[in-house]
Each structure stands twice: as C-alpha cells, then as structure tokens.
Amino acid sequence: MSADARLEYLRTIATPNIIDVPSPFKSKKGQLKKKVNRRNKASRQLIADELKRINLILQPPEENEQQQSTATTPSSTTSSSPSTTTTTTITTEYKKLTPKVTYFNINAPPSMKPPKKYCDITGLNGPYTSPTNNIRYHNSEIYQIIVKPMVPGTDQEYLKLRGANFVLK
Amino acid sequence: MLAKQIYKDKTILSNCKLTMTTTPMSTDTSLPPLKIYTIDDPPLITEPESFIEIGKFDATRPIAIDFGSYNIRAGYTGFEFPYFDFPARLTRHRDRKMSKTFTFIGNNTRLDQTVRSQSKTPFDGNIVTNWDYVEDILEYTFHHLGVKPNNGIPNPLVINERLACLQSQRKNWYQMVFETFNLEQVAFGVDSLFAFYANNPTGVADGIIVNCSNEETDVIPVVKGKGILTECKRINWGGRHSAEFLSSILTLKYPYFPSKLSSFQYEYMYHNFCYTAGNYTKEIETLLSLPSLEDQNIVVEVPFTEILHPKKTEEELKRQAEKRKETGKRLQEQAKQRRMEKLVQKTEEYEYFSRVRDSLADQPKKNILSVLQNAGFDDEADFKKYMYNLEKSLKRAQILEADEHDEHDETENKFELVDVPDQELNEEQIKEKRKQRFLKASFDARIKAKEEKARIAKLEEEARIKDQEWRESSLSTWIKDKRGKLGALIKKRKDKLKLRDEMKDRKSQVAQNRMKNLANLAEDSPRQKRSRHQASIDNDPNDTFGANDDDWQVYNDITANPEAFDELLEDEYKEIVELEGKLLEYDPNFTEEDTLDAQYDWRNSVYHLFLRGPRPHDSEDPHQQHQMHLNVERIRVPEILFEPTIGGQDQAGIAELCETIVTKKFDSKPSKISDVALNMCKNVWLTGGNAQIPNMKQRIVNEFTSFLPSGTPIGVHMSENPSLDAWKGMSKFAQSEEAFKEAVITKKEYEEFGSEYIKEHKLGNFKYFEESARL
Numbered sequence: 001m002s003a004d005a006r007l008e009y010l011r012t013i014a015t016p017n018i019i020d021v022p023s024p025f026k027s028k029k030g031q032l033k034k035k036v037n038r039r040n041k042a043s044r045q046l047i048a049d050e051l052k053r054i055n056l057i058l059q060p061p062e063e064n065e066q067q068q069s070t071a072t073t074p075s076s077t078t079s080s081s082p083s084t085t086t087t088t089t090i091t092t093e094y095k096k097l098t099p100k101v102t103y104f105n106i107n108a109p110p111s112m113k114p115p116k117k118y119c120d121i122t123g124l125n126g127p128y129t130s131p132t133n134n135i136r137y138h139n140s141e142i143y144q145i146i147v148k149p150m151v152p153g154t155d156q157e158y159l160k161l162r163g164a165n166f167v168l169k
Numbered sequence: 170m171l172a173k174q175i176y177k178d179k180t181i182l183s184n185c186k187l188t189m190t191t192t193p194m195s196t197d198t199s200l201p202p203l204k205i206y207t208i209d210d211p212p213l214i215t216e217p218e219s220f221i222e223i224g225k226f227d228a229t230r231p232i233a234i235d236f237g238s239y240n241i242r243a244g245y246t247g248f249e250f251p252y253f254d255f256p257a258r259l260t261r262h263r264d265r266k267m268s269k270t271f272t273f274i275g276n277n278t279r280l281d282q283t284v285r286s287q288s289k290t291p292f293d294g295n296i297v298t299n300w301d302y303v304e305d306i307l308e309y310t311f312h313h314l315g316v317k318p319n320n321g322i323p324n325p326l327v328i329n330e331r332l333a334c335l336q337s338q339r340k341n342w343y344q345m346v347f348e349t350f351n352l353e354q355v356a357f358g359v360d361s362l363f364a365f366y367a368n369n370p371t372g373v374a375d376g377i378i379v380n381c382s383n384e385e386t387d388v389i390p391v392v393k394g395k396g397i398l399t400e401c402k403r404i405n406w407g408g409r410h411s412a413e414f415l416s417s418i419l420t421l422k423y424p425y426f427p428s429k430l431s432s433f434q435y436e437y438m439y440h441n442f443c444y445t446a447g448n449y450t451k452e453i454e455t456l457l458s459l460p461s462l463e464d465q466n467i468v469v470e471v472p473f474t475e476i477l478h479p480k481k482t483e484e485e486l487k488r489q490a491e492k493r494k495e496t497g498k499r500l501q502e503q504a505k506q507r508r509m510e511k512l513v514q515k516t517e518e519y520e521y522f523s524r525v526r527d528s529l530a531d532q533p534k535k536n537i538l539s540v541l542q543n544a545g546f547d548d549e550a551d552f553k554k555y556m557y558n559l560e561k562s563l564k565r566a567q568i569l570e571a572d573e574h575d576e577h578d579e580t581e582n583k584f585e586l587v588d589v590p591d592q593e594l595n596e597e598q599i600k601e602k603r604k605q606r607f608l609k610a611s612f613d614a615r616i617k618a619k620e621e622k623a624r625i626a627k628l629e630e631e632a633r634i635k636d637q638e639w640r641e642s643s644l645s646t647w648i649k650d651k652r653g654k655l656g657a658l659i660k661k662r663k664d665k666l667k668l669r670d671e672m673k674d675r676k677s678q679v680a681q682n683r684m685k686n687l688a689n690l691a692e693d694s695p696r697q698k699r700s701r702h703q704a705s706i707d708n709d710p711n712d713t714f715g716a717n718d719d720d721w722q723v724y725n726d727i728t729a730n731p732e733a734f735d736e737l738l739e740d741e742y743k744e745i746v747e748l749e750g751k752l753l754e755y756d757p758n759f760t761e762e763d764t765l766d767a768q769y770d771w772r773n774s775v776y777h778l779f780l781r782g783p784r785p786h787d788s789e790d791p792h793q794q795h796q797m798h799l800n801v802e803r804i805r806v807p808e809i810l811f812e813p814t815i816g817g818q819d820q821a822g823i824a825e826l827c828e829t830i831v832t833k834k835f836d837s838k839p840s841k842i843s844d845v846a847l848n849m850c851k852n853v854w855l856t857g858g859n860a861q862i863p864n865m866k867q868r869i870v871n872e873f874t875s876f877l878p879s880g881t882p883i884g885v886h887m888s889e890n891p892s893l894d895a896w897k898g899m900s901k902f903a904q905s906e907e908a909f910k911e912a913v914i915t916k917k918e919y920e921e922f923g924s925e926y927i928k929e930h931k932l933g934n935f936k937y938f939e940e941s942a943r944l
Contacts, residue, residue, distance in 0.1 A: 006281065010262065013217045013280055014271035017309065024318035025311050027351035043296035050335045057938065101398045101935040106333045108388075108402040108813075111821040115814045116450065122779050123418075123805035124453045138775065145776050157421055161414070163817025 050103055058097060120158045121146050134159065203784060205796070206442075208434050208469045213285070218255065218276045221315035228323035231909070232314060233899035234307075235329050235360060238292040239383035239408070239858055241275065242896040243310045246327065246903035251896045253313060258288035259302045274309045286431075295331055295384035295407075300341055304349060311350070321351020325913065327899040329360040330934055332387055332403060340924035347919045356903070356912040361387055362396040362932040363898030364856035368888055369394065370901055372908070372931070375845055376852035377830060379823055379869065381859035381891075383408045386810055388826040390835070392845060395931045400834050402826045406809055406818055408859035412439040414816055415806050422780065423797055428471050438799065439806060442467045444863040446804035447871055449811070456801055457778045466782040467799040475791055512566055516607050519559050526556070567611040568618065584609045640755060648756045655748045659765060662741050669734065807862050811872070824872035827853075832876065842877070850877060851884040858892035902932065 022028065041049075099105050119126035119138035126136035130147045133155035137147050150158075159165040226245050235242040237257060244252035255275030262271045262284055273280075278288040291302035316322055326346065331338065339357075346352045361380035369376065372394040380387040389401040416435040420426070446452045455461050481489075525544070529537050537549060546552045586594070586602040587609055594602060640647040671677040745765055752759040771777040771785055780786075782798040809815045811822040821829070831850060836843040850873060855866060866885050873883045888894055903909050912930040919926065927936050 007264065007266065010271065010273075010281060010284070011264065011267070013277055014262075014273065016217075016220070017272070017274070017277070017312070019308060019312060023308060024320065025308050025316070025322060026349050027321050029348075040298045040300075043293040043298055046296055046298070046335055046337055049337060053336060054937065097938040097940060100937060100939040101333050101401075102937050103333050103335055106387075106398070106401055106403045108404045108820040108826055110819045111812075111814065111825055113821075113825065116812065118453075118805075118815060121421075122457075122775070123801040124457065124775075125450070141774060141776055154421070154424075157417075161417060161421075161817065162815060163819070 047103065054099065054102055054104070058099065120161065134164065200784060203466065203468045203782065205468045205470050205792075207472055208430070208437060209472050210282075210431055210433050211279075211437065213282065214276060214279045217280060218253070218274075218313055220313050221252065223315045224317045225315050228317060228319075229325075231325040231327055231903040232311075232316070232322075233327040233896055233903060234310060235363075235896040235899060236303075237329075237360070237383065237858075237892075237895075238290065238295060240892065241306065241310070242893065243314065244896070244900070245314070246900040248900065249897070250893065251900075253310065254893075256288075257290050257292065257306065259291070259305060260284045260288040262287070272305055272309075274306055292384070295382075296335065297338060297341070300345065303345060307345065307350065323353070325354040325356070325903070325909075326352050327356045327358070327903045327909075329363065329895060329899070330357045332359050332361065332385075332389070332401065333398065333934060336925065336937070339927070343919055343924045343926075347916050351916075353916050354913045356909060357914070357928075357934070358899070358902070358912060358930070358932040359389075359396065359398075359934055360895035361389060361856055362391070363896075363902060364891070364894030365389075365391055365396075365854050365898070366394070366932055367894050367898030367901055368854055368886065369852070372905075374852055375848040376854055377827060377849045379827070379853065379855050379860070381407070381810065381855065381857040381862075381865070383858060384410075386823065386857075386859070388823060388830065390830050390849060392835070398935045400830060402821075404810065404813055404818065404820050404823070404826070406813055406816055406820075408439070410816065411443070411806050411809065411859070412436045414809065415439050415443070415802060418802055418805070419797060422802075426471075426797070427794055428473060430471060434471075438469060440861075442469075442799050443803050443806050445807040445810075445865045445868045447864065447867055449804060449808045452804060453801060456804070457775055459772060459778070459783055462778055462783040462800060465800055465803065467803065468782060468796050469799065470792060470796045473791070473795045508566070512563070512607060513604065515559065515563060515566075516603060519556075519563060520603070522552075522556060522559070526552075564614075567607075567614045644755065648752070648759075651748060651752055651756075652759075655745065655752065658741060658745050658748065662738065662745065665734075665738060665741075807865070810859075811868070823869070824876075827869075827873065828876045831873075842881075847881065851882050853883075853885045855885065855887040856891045856894045860887055860891045898932075908932075 019025070117126050117136055118124065119142065120136050121142055122138050124138045126138055128139075128143070129136050130143065133147075133150065133152075135147050135150065135155055135158055137143050156165045231246045233244060233246050233251070235251070239257065240254055241257050242251040242254045244250070253275070256278065258275065258278050260273040260278050262273060263269075264271060273284050273288070278284050289299075289302070291297050291299040291306065297303055311318070311322055316324060328342070328346070330342065342357070346355045360382075361378050364380065365374075365376060365378045366372065374391065374394055376391045378387070378389040378391060378396075380389065384407040386404040386406055387401060388404075390397045412432065412435050415438060416430070416432065419430075419435070419438075456465055525540070529540060532540075541549065541552050544552075546555065584605045586598060586605050589598075589602070591599060591602070636647075668679060671679040672683075674680060742765075749759075749764050753761070753764070771781070777786070779801060780798065782800065787793055805815070809818075811824055813820045813822055831837060831846045832839045832842060835845045835849075837846045853869060853873070855869065866887050869885045870883055873885070877883065902912075908931065912928060912933060914926065914928050918928075927934060929935055
C-alpha cells in the first residue's frame with residue numbers, strides 16, 4: 001500500500017469515529033470548563049499518595065492534637081485548663097479506625113515455605129551457587145559454559161529475574 | 170502455508186546433509202525433522218469496529234462495561250455476550266496533510282501496522298494513569314453502542330473497579346461517570362466477584378475465586394454469594410508480567426539472536442506454548458531427557474529473508490581455480506628468482522671472507538684486527554659470529570632448495586667447472602663456477618635429505634610390522650598397551666585444557682605459581698643463600714631451575730600464543746583419533762561410544778538440549794540461526810503464579826493462599842477444616858484471561874489434594890471463556906432488579922456524599938476502614 005493510499009484508508013476509518021465538539025455524550029457543564037491538562041501521575045506515585053492518606057487517617061488523635069497544640073502553644077501557654085477539656089471531648093468523640101480492606105492489606109504475604117532453588121539459567125533445580133556472582137546453576141556443565149565466563153553485566157540481568165540484583169539508589 | 174514451506178525446505182536440507190556429512194552426524198540426520206512454528210506479528214484485522222444503530226435500545230436498558238487492562242468488554246445487559254470486546258489501547262495519529270489529529274481506539278488500532286505499534290494503554294500496572302484516554306475510550310464505547318445521548322448518557326451503567334482500589338482512582342471514576350458523562354445511575358463492583366456471580370447465579374453459594382488477570386492475580390473467598398474481601402489476597406503478577414518474563418529469559422538464552430522480537434510475538438509464544446506443570450519439581454527432572462524433549466520441545470522460527478548465493482557453474486569454478494594456480498606459480502617463480510640472487514650474493518660473500526680468514530690465519534693479532542676493523546667488524550669475535558651465521562643461513566637455504574627440487578630430479582647436472590682451478594678460468598667462467606659450486610652443495614644436501622626420509626619410512630614400516638606381529642601373537646597385551654597409551658593421551662589433553670582455562674583466570678593456583686616463578690627469576694639477588702657464597706644467577710647451586718624439562722613450561726605462555734597451543738591440541742587430537750581407529754578395528758570391546766567424540770556428544774549435554782533441543786545444531790544454517798527452542802520455559806513461566814519468588818515477587822503463591830484460607834480462616838484449623846471451608850473447596854472458580862493457560866485447572870486440583878485430608882471432595886471449575894465471565898456477571902447482575910438497586914449509586918447520592926462514598930454490596934469493594942470499639 002502506498003503512503004497516500006494508507007493515509008486515505010486511515011482517514012476513512014477515523015471519520016465515522018469523529019464526535020462533534022461539544023460532545024453530546026458529555027455533560028454540557030463539564031465541557032464549558034476549559035480543559036485543564038491533567039498531569040498523569042505514575043502508578044507508583046499514586047500508591048505512595050494512598051499510603052500517605054491512610055496513615056494520616058490512622059494517626060492516633062493524640063498525635064493530631066499534639067501537632068495542633070504545638071502550633072498554638074506560643075499564644076495559649078498560660079490557659080491550661082480549657083485546653084484539657086477540649087482534648088477530652090475530642091477523644092471521646094473519636095472513633096478508633098482500623099484498616100478493613102485497603103490496597104496494602106490485601107497484598108499477599110511472603111511465603112511461609114522455604115523457597116526452592118532453581119537454576120537461574122535453565123530453570124531446572126539449582127543446588128549450587130557461584131561464589132563470585134551468586135548465580136544459581138544446575139550442574140558443572142552449565143557452570144563451565146555460562147556461569148564462569150559470565151561478564152559482570154549479564155549476571156545482574158540473570159539475578160534481576162528473581163529480584164536478587166543490586167539496585168543502586 | 171509459510172510454515173509448511175519451511176518445513177518442506179528443512180526436509181530437503183536434512184536429506185542433503187545425510188549425503189554430505191560423514192560418521193557421527195550421519196546417525197543424527199536419520200531423526201525426523203522437528204515441527205517448526207513461525208512466529209510473526211499477529212495479522213492486522215480488516216474490518217473496523219462496527220456501530221449499533223442509534224436508539225436501537227431504549228434508554229432504560231443498562232449498559233455493562235468491563236474495563237479491563239487487557240481488553241474492554243462492553244454491551245447492553247440482557248445478552249449472553251458483550252457486543253464489543255476490544256483491546257484497551259489508543260493511538261493518537263497526526264495527519265500532517267490535513268493538520269488534524271485522529272484518534273484510533275480498540276480494534277481500530279489493529280487495522281494498520283504503524284497505528285498498532287504506536288498504541289498506548291491508559292493503565293500503568295493495574296492502575297489507570299491516563300484519564301484522558303479513559304474519557305476517549307468511554308466516549309467511543311457509548312458512540313459505538315448507539316446510545317441516544319442527552320447531554321450525557323441516560324442509561325444506567327454497571328462498571329468494574331479494581332479490587333481494593335485506591336481512593337484517587339475511585340474519585341476519578343466518580344467524576345468521569347457522574348460529571349463528565351452525566352450518568353444518573355451507576356453500579357460499581359469488583360470484576361472477579363461478577364465473574365463468580367455469572368457462574369453461581371443463585372447468589373448464595375460459597376466458594377473461592379482464583380482470578381488470573383493481566384495485571385494481578387487474586388484469591389477471594391466467597392461466603393453465601395458475598396465476597397469476603399477482608400480475607401482476600403492479591404499477588405502482584407499477571408499475564409503481562411509473564412509475557413515480559415518470557416521475553417527476558419529468552420533474550421538471555423539467545424543473546425546473539427539476529428532479530429529483535431516484538432512484545433506481540435512474546436505474548437503469542439506465552440499464550441500458545443506455555444502451560445502449567447502438574448508438578449513442577451517433578452517435571453523439570455525429566456523434561457530435558459531425549460524422549461520427553463521429543464514432544465515437549467517447541468521450535469519457533471522468526472521470519473527472515475534468506476540470502477541466496479547464486480551457484481557458479483562448474484566451468485566458471487574451473488576457470489577460477491586455474492587462474493588462481495597461475496598467479497600462484499608466477500609469484501613462486503618470482504620469489505625463487507629473488508632467493509637465488511640473494512644466495513649467489515651470499516656465497517660470494519662467504520667465499521670472499523673465507524679467503525680473508527685463510528690469508529689472516531698466520532698473521533699477528535694486531536694486523537688481523539686492523540684488517541677486520543677496516544672491513545667493518547668490531548673484533549675477531551664479531552667476525553667469527555658473522556661467518557658462523559652466514560654459513561648457517563647458507564645451509565638452511567640449501568636444504569630448502571633441496572625440498573623444492575625433490576619432485577623433478579635433475580641427476581643430469583654436471584659440475585664440470587667445480588674442480589677446475591680459478592686461474593684457468595675467465596671472469597664469466599668464475600661466476601659460473603660459483604653457481605655450480607652452490608648447486609652441487611644443494612644437490613648433495615638433497616640426496617642426504619632423501620636418504621634420511623627413506624630411513625624414517627623404513628623405521629616406521631619396521632615398527633608397523635613389529636606392532637602387527639605383537640598384535641597377532643598376543644592381542645590382549647597389545648590392547649592393554651594401546652588403551653594405556655590412549656588413556657595417557659586423553660589425560661594429557663584434559664590437563665592441557667584445564668591449564669589453559671586456569672591460565673585465563675588470574676587468581677588460579679597455576680597462574681599464581683607462574684607469577685611467583687617469574688618474579689623469582691627476575692629478582693637481581695636471590696635473597697636466600699646469598700650470604701654463604703657469592704652466587705650469581707648463573708652459578709647458584711641452589712637454583713635447580715631448568716634441570717627439569719617441565720620448568721621451561723613457564724615460558725610457554727598459553728595465553729600469549731594461543732594458535733601454537735591450538736595446533737598442539739590438534740596434533741594430539743589426531744594422535745588420539747588414530748589410536749582410537751586402531752582400537753576400533755581390533756578391540757572387540759572398544760565401540761563408537763567409547764571414543765572421545767562420542768563423549769562430547771550433544772545428547773549428553775544438558776546445555777545443548779536446553780538451547781538447541783533434541784537435534785544437533787548446525788550454526789551455518791540460516792534457519793537454525795533464526796530459531797529458538799522452548800522447553801523448560803514452557804512450564805517455568807506459568808510456575809511463577811505458584812511460586813512468585815521465581816519472578817522476584819516475595820509473596821506466597823496461589824496454592825499457599827488457598828491453603829491458608831481453607832485451613833486457617835473461617836474457623837478452620839489444620840486438624841479440622843470447617844464446613845464453610847469444605848464448601849468452598851467444592852466450588853473453586855478460575856477466572857480471568859490468564860487462567861486460559863493450559864492445565865491450570867488440573868494444577869489447582871493437585872494442590873488442593875495435597876493439602877486437604879484425603880477423600881475431601883474438591884471441585885475446580887472454569888468456564889469456557891473465563892475472560893468474558895466478568896461481563897456476563899455484570900449483565901446478569903443488572904437484570905436482577907433487587908441486587909442492582911442495592912448496589913447502584915445515583916448522581917444525587919454522589920453529589921451529597923462526595924467522592925469518598927462507597928456503597929457496600931455483595932459484589933463490591935469494602936470500605937477502607939472500620940470503626941472498632943470506642944475509647
């Protein structure tokens with residue numbers, strides 16, 4: 001297919017999918033607003049944010065209180081009796097929260113069984129470990145051919161498969 | 170079609186080899202050729218995504234969308250199958266001529282090669298990160314579904330959420346459906362619970378869901394139709410991870426593979442050739458044995474364009490060879506001419522200086538020195554040395570000449586001028602005489618060399634006859650002797666190879682000893698015995714270096730001169746083969762299998778079987794260069810779901826998670842399993858696209874059998890197409906009015922409670938926190 005014919009073809013596919021602006025499928029209100037360019041956060045960032053959020057909620061009230069009180073102490077150091085009364089009221093109203101189902105507590109725990117050792121190269125059982133680079137291997141032949149002459153970068157590639165590589169931070 | 174063609178070619182090729190190669194290989198080619206699978210990018214589709222006529226379904230019919238990270242399934246509820254099932258991918262394509270940007274979504278991305286390769290997913294792992302894409306994909310979905318829009322979508326919607334999804338994700342989804350698409354009623358639920366519901370429509374069943382999706386794998390217990398999310402667990406490994414793992418182990422297995430494969434190709438291999446082992450530890454013990462490899466090994470070939478060298482005709486080849494021969498001859502003649510000239514010059518010089526020497530013989534020393542110094546020599550010693558070297562090089566040249574003239578004997582040569590004194594000859598004749606003298610000397614040398622050769626041949630013949638006599642008189646001692654010799658040779662060879670390997674390693678014992686020796690020799694003053702008598706390196710009585718021949722091995726640097734070492738090995742190898750040939754002929758107990766070659770047989774090499782499968786490898790064959798062999802990988806990759814540590818996930822596998830649920834939760838103890846747990850074991854459901862890897866069901870049965878008391882009834886189920894389960898469940902769920910009403914969130918509720926609102930229902934997510942007792 002020539003480049004022009006291809007372009008023409010792509011246009012014919014795309015045309016029926018074009019939807020008018022403003023789109024009838026969407027709320028008018030939403031479309032009137034200027035479209036702000038959302039910044040896409042990576043999933044790792046989103047997970048970290050969630051952890052922060054949960055920890056903040058789970059923080060015991062005393063800590064919250066302390067933070068508040070340290071912020072206010074310079075002005076109200078002398079009047080101690082009213083502040084104590086307020087804290088007691090807050091603690092009585094506070095319901096202790098425990099996590100029920102969160103992204104983190106449904107994460108499967110580490111295995112309780114001793115991990116089996118497999119050859120990093122072949123996937124067969126790997127009873128031996130190379131003393132120089134920690135590669136597990138199946139037999140002397142694999143050691144002679146692969147493990148012994150292995151260059152430093154490659155051993156890390158192999159170790160990375162089972163998450164045993166060095167990570168520089 | 171193509172694969173068939175290749176298959177045919179292979180047969181022809183191996184037949185050729187049968188006729189071409191000799192001895193050890195000939196038995197191999199008798200094996201039938203292996204089946205070869207060609208791995209190409211998946212074909213493009215030709216039909217763009219269809220549209221449902223606008224308004225075909227009225228606005229009260231709920232729509233169900235299973236928004237998965239691999240595929241999105243969408244359709245009106247009440248049907249058995251979703252109307253649309255397309256990949257969750259989107260491409261923005263800039264048309265420069267029209268200066269417009271087109272958006273291709275779902276199946277439309279698969280119509281064109283470039284569009285497909287540029288397509289992106291809104292997901293990063295199991296989390297949506299690009300909400301613009303989600304918005305476009307949803308709009309596209311509603312558009313194709315033929316929804317009659319009314320500043321939004323009037324139909325109710327059932328949509329899935331991730332298990333225990335993040336607050337920010339839920340917030341975005343709420344905004345998307347209620348604010349952007351202006352929906353009135355939306356029910357959120359967990360896809361794997363919907364899948365269970367699809368297959369257990371009574372809604373009160375107990376069971377365990379094993380959800381194997383593209384991004385994660387979950388184990389969820391269900392009691393009376395309600396997912397018990399407080400006991401569910403997630404393994405952060407899905408189909409995508411597996412395909413990527415396969416890609417990394419194959420690139421490590423074939424580091425010099427000539428072409429780069431796309432992720433689609435690895436995905437294809439994972440989907441089509443991987444399967445779950447019934448018992449991994451047992452299967453890897455026998456997998457690489459020849460008989461099992463015969464059916465387990467999968468050969469995949471990447472398409473490539475073969476470069477065909479045009480064959481030259483016989484005449485052309487002949488002409489070429491002749492041409493080469495001629496030029497060779499010419500060069501040889503030229504070289505000979507030059508050598509001759511040099512030789513004549515040298516003989517002249519030699520003669521001149523020998524005359525000088527003779528004339529100086531009885532002169533006083535002072536005179537000699539002055540004459541020599543005039544001629545350019547330092548002293549007498551220098552002169553002697555020069556003469557010696559000259560003589561030597563002449564002799565060498567004569568021998569060389571002798572070898573060359575071996576073929577065409579010229580006994581007719583006459584050296585009539587040699588014995589005539591110089592005075593009787595004119596200048597021309599003197600020159601001729603010199604030449605003749607030289608020729609005569611070389612002729613003599615030739616005869617000598619011939620005699621020597623004949624003598625050696627005679628000796629060899631004698632040895633052969635002697636050997637034969639010995640063999641005929643007492644075969645057993647002969648065999649014993651030959652075997653001993655062979656053993657010694659093989660051992661020597663092995664030692665040499667070992668030495669070479671150790672030399673490469675700077676830290677090895679051998680290398681260090683060598684360095685020590687060299688250091689000792691280099692030391693100006695051997696410290697040890699110096700005080701006793703002034704011993705120099707030349708007369709140190711304690712220095713026995715060199716007395717033993719092996720000492721000189723120190724200088725025989727293997728790494729510095731690898732060619733010579735290889736030659737040495739080659740010679741030794743020839744000797745071994747010769748001995749083996751003799752033994753093969755006369756020793757009835759010595760068979761092909763005992764030879765050195767057989768011991769290096771690929772059949773005995775785990776590495777060969779792993780890398781090249783159950784056939785010999787021909788590195789010259791372009792087809793074999795473009796082939797990969799899948800054997801251990803086929804079970805190694807799916808095994809990660811049962812042992813996530815293989816893939817670097819420090820988590821328990823599916824089986825262990827199930828075991829914990831059944832034997833430790835729901836009032837169970839390992840000694841006594843509760844009734845609820847026993848009910849669950851009877852109703853284990855596998856769902857999700859990744860569950861389609863063959864033999865998964867059998868493996869789960871095996872695992873349950875191993876941790877349950879014998880005789881416990883076990884039921885593991887999987888629907889025909891587990892990737893559609895979730896959508897079907899949604900469809901059924903929306904049809905059951907009561908359940909739907911219970912789960913639905915209205916726009917009003919959203920506006921009232923905000924984005925943190927979670928409506929708990931049987932098939933939905935739970936709240937993040939629960940209130941424990943008041944303080």
